[in-house]
Amino acid sequence: MESNEKYINDFLFKKAELEAKGELWRLRVTQEEFLSEIQRLRKYEIDAKKNSTLNEYHIQQNIEGIISIMLMDACTFKEMKEQAKRLSEESEKDFAEEAPMIRERLILIETPLKFRDSVNIYLWIFRNQISIEMLPSKVKDEFTKTRHYEKLKNMKKI
Incomplete structure (x- = not known):
């Protein structure tokens, strides 16, 4: 897993990008929630390595997937319907x-x-x-x- 600074920078970049567009409501999590989730993911990584339930690649893919979802723009129901269509x-x-x-x-x-x-x-x-x-x-x-x-x-x- 990468450093907290890298993930925080990604979050702040996403936040600045949405602020510039005036769409701050699209953020999925607050900065505090984001940081607590990063800490939870670090614990998950340690536990998964100890238990040997997954190999290194799968652990990293799971972590990166969760982080990318947290950084993904939220969308409205109408936008979801249009995307589904x-x-x-x-x-x-x-x-x-x-x-x-x-x-x-x-x-x-x-x-x-x-x-x-x-x-x-x-x-x-x-x-x-x-x-x-x-x-x-x-x-x-x-x-x-x-x-x-x-x-x-x-x-x-x-």
């Missing part, structure tokens, strides 16, 4: 681009179905990249016996 549209676009490749992979799936094949079919139908009718008849018959098929039926995707 944007991500959804991008996902739909990406799924549509993948559809031809997936149709080619469908031909290669054989019975008996492997678990991974069943999961892939589930995802592809869930994402509207294929329909159940596109499956070869033997694969379709076997897929209809899986819990993935039942889930899709319950969600009214089939």
Whole structure:
């Protein structure tokens, strides 16, 4: 873990940046909360190293992730909805681009179905990249016996 000074400087830089924009309300934590969380993370680092539950890389990634979340701008509900809508549209676009490749992979799936094949079919139908009718008849018959098929039926995707 880096020094307290580096983390405090990061916090103060973020605070100054938001003050300049007049958006100080976007700070997720106060300076005191930030410092107490840094101390808690230091204890976590020591405990994790003692217990050997995680390796050094994972410990550091966890710490850096928590710190970056604390330094992240807070956003309004409207901004979150806009971001979710944007991500959804991008996902739909990406799924549509993948559809031809997936149709080619469908031909290669054989019975008996492997678990991974069943999961892939589930995802592809869930994402509207294929329909159940596109499956070869033997694969379709076997897929209809899986819990993935039942889930899709319950969600009214089939």
